Amino acid sequence: xxxxxxxxxxxDLGTTxxxxxxxxxxxxxxxxxxxxxxxxxxxxxxxxxxxxIVVGEAALEALxxxxxxxxxxxxxxxxxxxxxxxxxxxxxxxxALSALVLKKLAQDAVEALGDIGGAVITVPAYFxxxxxxxxxxxxxxxxLNVIDIxxxxxxxxxxxxxxTFLAQGGEQSDLSxxxxxxxxxxxxxxxxxxxxxxxxxxxxxxxxxxxxIATGGEVRLGGIDFDKRVVDYFCDEFRRRFGIDxxxxxxxxxxxxxxxxxxxxxxxxxxQTVLICEHLGRKMQVPITRGRFxxxxxxxxxxxxxxxxxxxxxxxxxxDRIDNILLVGGSSRMPRVARMLAEISGKEPEMAIAPDxxxxxxxxxxxxxxxxxxxxxxxxxxxxxxxxxxxxxxxxEADKEQQKMQAIMAPTKATAAHAIKLSDVNSHGLGVIVRxxxxxxTVNSVIIPKNTPLPTSRVKLFGTEAKNQRQVRxxxxxxxxxxxxxxxxxxECMIRHLPKGLPKGAPVExxxxxxxSGRIHVKAVELTSRISADVQIERESGFKKIDLDRMTDAVxxxxxx
Amino acid sequence: MSNKEQNQTPxxxxxxxxxxxxxxxxxxxxxxxxxxxxxxFCPHPERIEQAVRRQFRxxxxxxxxxxxxxxxxxxxxxxHIATAKTILGSAEQKQEYDDxxxxxxxxxxxxxxxxxxxxxxxxxxxxxxAGPTQVGNTLKLLPDKMVSLGADPHTVVCLPSLRMAPxxxxxxxxxxxxxLRCAGENLMTLVNDHRCFxxxxxxxxxxxxxxxxxxFARIDAREPSRSAIPPPLSLVIRSGPSVADPLMNLLxxxxxxxxxxxxxxxxxxxxxxxxxxxxVQADGAFWQLRDLHSEGGTHLNGERIESSILAHRDEIKxxxxxxxxxxxx
Numbered sequence: 001x002x003x004x005x006x007x008x009x010x011x012d013l014g015t016t017x018x019x020x021x022x023x024x025x026x027x028x029x030x031x032x033x034x035x036x037x038x039x040x041x042x043x044x045x046x047x048x049x050x051x052x053i054v055v056g057e058a059a060l061e062a063l064x065x066x067x068x069x070x071x072x073x074x075x076x077x078x079x080x081x082x083x084x085x086x087x088x089x090x091x092x093x094x095x096a097l098s099a100l101v102l103k104k105l106a107q108d109a110v111e112a113l114g115d116i117g118g119a120v121i122t123v124p125a126y127f128x129x130x131x132x133x134x135x136x137x138x139x140x141x142x143x144l145n146v147i148d149i150x151x152x153x154x155x156x157x158x159x160x161x162x163x164t165f166l167a168q169g170g171e172q173s174d175l176s177x178x179x180x181x182x183x184x185x186x187x188x189x190x191x192x193x194x195x196x197x198x199x200x201x202x203x204x205x206x207x208x209x210x211x212x213i214a215t216g217g218e219v220r221l222g223g224i225d226f227d228k229r230v231v232d233y234f235c236d237e238f239r240r241r242f243g244i245d246x247x248x249x250x251x252x253x254x255x256x257x258x259x260x261x262x263x264x265x266x267x268x269x270x271x272q273t274v275l276i277c278e279h280l281g282r283k284m285q286v287p288i289t290r291g292r293f294x295x296x297x298x299x300x301x302x303x304x305x306x307x308x309x310x311x312x313x314x315x316x317x318x319x320d321r322i323d324n325i326l327l328v329g330g331s332s333r334m335p336r337v338a339r340m341l342a343e344i345s346g347k348e349p350e351m352a353i354a355p356d357x358x359x360x361x362x363x364x365x366x367x368x369x370x371x372x373x374x375x376x377x378x379x380x381x382x383x384x385x386x387x388x389x390x391x392x393x394x395x396x397e398a399d400k401e402q403q404k405m406q407a408i409m410a411p412t413k414a415t416a417a418h419a420i421k422l423s424d425v426n427s428h429g430l431g432v433i434v435r436x437x438x439x440x441x442t443v444n445s446v447i448i449p450k451n452t453p454l455p456t457s458r459v460k461l462f463g464t465e466a467k468n469q470r471q472v473r474x475x476x477x478x479x480x481x482x483x484x485x486x487x488x489x490x491x492e493c494m495i496r497h498l499p500k501g502l503p504k505g506a507p508v509e510x511x512x513x514x515x516x517s518g519r520i521h522v523k524a525v526e527l528t529s530r531i532s533a534d535v536q537i538e539r540e541s542g543f544k545k546i547d548l549d550r551m552t553d554a555v556x557x558x559x560x561x
Numbered sequence: 562m563s564n565k566e567q568n569q570t571p572x573x574x575x576x577x578x579x580x581x582x583x584x585x586x587x588x589x590x591x592x593x594x595x596x597x598x599x600x601x602f603c604p605h606p607e608r609i610e611q612a613v614r615r616q617f618r619x620x621x622x623x624x625x626x627x628x629x630x631x632x633x634x635x636x637x638x639x640x641h642i643a644t645a646k647t648i649l650g651s652a653e654q655k656q657e658y659d660d661x662x663x664x665x666x667x668x669x670x671x672x673x674x675x676x677x678x679x680x681x682x683x684x685x686x687x688x689x690x691a692g693p694t695q696v697g698n699t700l701k702l703l704p705d706k707m708v709s710l711g712a713d714p715h716t717v718v719c720l721p722s723l724r725m726a727p728x729x730x731x732x733x734x735x736x737x738x739x740x741l742r743c744a745g746e747n748l749m750t751l752v753n754d755h756r757c758f759x760x761x762x763x764x765x766x767x768x769x770x771x772x773x774x775x776x777f778a779r780i781d782a783r784e785p786s787r788s789a790i791p792p793p794l795s796l797v798i799r800s801g802p803s804v805a806d807p808l809m810n811l812l813x814x815x816x817x818x819x820x821x822x823x824x825x826x827x828x829x830x831x832x833x834x835x836x837x838x839x840x841v842q843a844d845g846a847f848w849q850l851r852d853l854h855s856e857g858g859t860h861l862n863g864e865r866i867e868s869s870i871l872a873h874r875d876e877i878k879x880x881x882x883x884x885x886x887x888x889x890x
Binding site: 080084128218219220298299300302303305306307309310313316318436439443445446449460479480481482483485486487488 | 613614617618622623624625626627629632636639640642643644646647650713715716727728745746747758
């Protein structure tokens with residue numbers, strides 16, 4: 001065998017913690033430890049006064065001393081221009097901050113594996129296109145070769161299916177991964193309560209096919225919200241006793257927050273614990289029981305319950321059609337989560353093996369499949385490349401038949417090797433802003449509803465608004481409400497130079513095509529004159545290419561510790 | 562540009578409850594029953610659950626508002642709704658909350674609940690009066706149950722048809738009124754022959770859902786006297802191009818419009834069928850077939866007609882379709 005190619009890695013870029021994993025020589029996904037031996041890295045970035053950069057545990061520690069120089073939870077701002085607060089007096093984009101975390105993870109991976117190949121990064125299924133693109137950009141800025149962006153729940157389901165496959169006596173080295181999921185078709189609900197986001201997804205697994213049926217959740221609900229409740233509880237007690245509110249002093253807050261988070265984690269194992277914190281020289285002990293904690297956070301659990309029930313209602317599913325419930329994310333360790341799900345579903349939820357690493361495991365498996373795809377079909381890929389890039393240089397006459405054969409054969413081989421199909425749905429509706437014929441209000445008319453399997457195309461007919469209208473302007477939106485305020489405009493398509501004298505209500509056909517690479521093609525045709533306009537919307541990058549390159553260079557020169 | 566209405570002045574304090582949840586003006590924050598827009602002290606757990614999801618659905622699309630302040634306000638409203646679920650969903654907590662609320666509002670809770678049961682609102686039902694199947698079936702509407710209508714077997718009123726969406730419409734009670742909502746904007750829903758998206762139903766309204774006609778009526782309403790109604794009618798396509806529903810059943814007082822137009826209750830495509838081709842409606846104790854000045858005409862037993870009474874085993878020819886008439890005794 002020739003020298004082993006560089007291994008590709010899978011990265012779970014989380015709100016509070018990130019993890020990186022690879023598939024080892026015998027085919028098991030493994031998380032890669034950081035330099036201090038932990039398997040997860042806090043998604044925190046400390047920009048030191050000397051402008052060197054520290055990522056991870058040490059950055060979290062620095063949060064106590066220099067809260068103004070440490071950025072955390074920036075995943076929540078992904079897709080926006082800047083991170084919520086300036087760091088060290090400067091504004092940073094969430095992409096740049098994420099890139100620094102990715103760079104640290106990649107460094108740890110290089111340390112452990114030698115060179116790394118491509119990287120698969122996961123995002124919440126709930127992320128819209130802008131934020132997926134931003135994540136991809138973060139990978140590029142970090143100097144990674146991003147081979148794919150996949151959904152966290154899909155990754156978790158994939159890894160879980162693989163672990164089940166092993167538990168049932170499957171061969172670890174069997175990288176013809178087709179067999180991983182070769183069991184009876186099943187429908188899994190993945191409940192992923194992470195540090196900053198909550199995702200709930202229904203995935204149908206049928207042999208090699210991982211199909212996302214529906215996805216929902218909350219972008220701004222996670223473990224940190226549970227921490228906040230404990231923090232408030234402590235601070236209220238402190239104020240009652242000493243008449244001072246620690247929340248007025250940011251410097252003390254980091255330590256209190258940290259203590260409260262540890263207490264929360266401890267309450268998942270123990271029925272009670274004690275919060276011991278100090279503020280302005282006054283030390284206070286506040287005992288807290290699991291019951292009290294669950295009371296303080298009952299509404300947060302209720303929110304995840306509402307989202308879960310809404311998802312089933314939307315997908316027109318009932319609990320009897322769900323075979324498994326898979327718990328993912330560190331926060332789903334809270335016993336109340338499994339209890340709530342058991343109560344509403346009548347089923348026993350299954351805790352993922354290493355719930356905070358499983359997403360990275362799945363991403364690594366997906367990356368391995370991509371690698372496997374490349375290495376197992378060298379002939380086919382070689383020929384494909386030649387067809388694509390070198391066809392002018394080949395001995396055309398002699399090779400023509402051969403080429404034709406290869407062109408026909410290659411896709412079949414590729415499909416066979418691409419053992420697992422990950423089908424997706426769009427997480428947000430796509431539509432256009434129109435004036436409703438029914439009530440004359442400006443409304444968003446959804447053309448591709450959310451949770452439609454991709455690729456897809458849909459057509460809808462509209463009419464012009466006025467007599468003798470000469471142009472039609474279509475504002476293309478992402479969002480699911482009829483109310484345009486619930487949507488974001490993602491593009492525009494304009495039909496110009498319509499002939500004079502068109503009646504009011506002249507038919508305008510609008511077609512949307514959403515391909516599997518995430519590109520949206522919009523075409524509008526005025527049907528009587530056949531005059532049309534079209535536009536292609538790519539997952540828009542927040543950066544120009546040149547800025548991206550500049551940032552990539554800047555980050556590559558940075559020393560990240 | 563027309564984006565003006567979206568750029569609100571950030572200085573004005575924003576009331577997320579009225580702005581995004583469309584609650585009536587009033588005390589802020591609203592009490593939990595105002596928040597869920599249900600009757601004060603509502604004793605029905607199912608109705609509370611349903612209202613929680615309804616309000617959550619209303620506010621959720623705005624959670625990604627670009628304005629950070631608004632986003633936080635929306636988060637607060639979402640948490641508030643979840644609080645309503647936890648408090649009103651637990652019998653003890655609800656009792657405690659209701660007592661406190663009654664005291665704060667200076668009203669007698671038991672008195673309110675008693676007077677409410679005394680004046681019982683009229684009960685309503687849905688009856689399918691025309692369509693390919695299910696005709697004659699009646700569903701009593703319960704105040705705390707949302708009724709979904711569509712082709713999916715999991716809908717409350719399942720209406721199998723190739724033209725029907727999995728979920729076509731919903732009917733639920735809000736503030737004591739029955740509201741019909743179309744489940745998607747491109748879905749065809751007509752009430753009394755007018756297209757609508759959302760509508761408050763009134764007694765004897767007739768709802769058309771692609772190929773099915775449904776009557777909304779009070780349960781205690783008197784049926785018209787028996788002698789005056791024609792027997793149930795079935796129209797069966799014997800030959801012609803394939804259509805979504807080759808069978809149409811009718812109960813008086815339904816009428817059916819036949820044509821190409823997608824507002825027709827019985828949509829028949831193909832050459833020779835006009836947009837609005839013909840209509841079948843009750844006329845005293847008989848069914849009457851009327852041609853609507855169609856181009857190709859309507860033929861009954863081989864003869865072109867303008868209007869005629871239908872008899873058992875009559876043959877209608879309409880464009881490429883041969884349709885048999887069946888009257889049930």
